[in-house]
Amino acid sequence: MSVKVDVQLDCKGLSCPMPIVRTKKAMDQLEPGQVIEVQATDPGSLADIQSWAKNVGHQYLGTKQEGDLLKHYLRKAGNYVMKERKYPRMIQNEELIQKLNSDKNIYILDVREPAEFAFGHIPGACSIPLVDLENRIAEVPKDRTVYVICRTGTRSDMAAQLLTGHGFENIINVVPGMSVWTGPVEQEN
Missing domain, CATH: 3.40.250.10 (Rhodanese-like domain)
Structure with missing residues (x-):
């Protein structure tokens, strides 16, 4: 699986909550819709990244594991929030x-x-x-x-x-x- 990312963030060797702290700072620099790949080695980062993304409204796309390396993919929330749908069908x-x-x-x-x-x-x-x-x-x-x-x-x-x-x-x-x-x-x- 090849995933196009806009930013790669190296959090290898960091224990939670540091990958979340660094991811939050990096997400602030992204445009809505852009994708970040967070590289981490802490197994706890999987649940933490998913939970954090859900709580703040960003989209957790998935995680690929390569040996001890976890590559988490997140998409920054868009600014195209629409209250009601206009298309009738x-x-x-x-x-x-x-x-x-x-x-x-x-x-x-x-x-x-x-x-x-x-x-x-x-x-x-x-x-x-x-x-x-x-x-x-x-x-x-x-x-x-x-x-x-x-x-x-x-x-x-x-x-x-x-x-x-x-x-x-x-x-x-x-x-x-x-x-x-x-x-x-x-x-x-």
């Missing part, structure tokens, strides 16, 4: 899971960032990050129903609006999205 996660079981010709467009996609996505989903969608819109089929998914339904709502504005007719926003997805998931190798 939605489907709940559970309904999409049922469709996946009965229809193998489903087109799923995942508009999360590449690192989010790498750590877990619906098998067969196409990855086009929201920031790239307008430039890659020709890759999305107009002749199929397109189920758009992100982490929480916010970016997918914006993507659904964008696609509809470009003449797409069969667009459905999947809510609440991958943050609570219980269906099949695969990771990039």
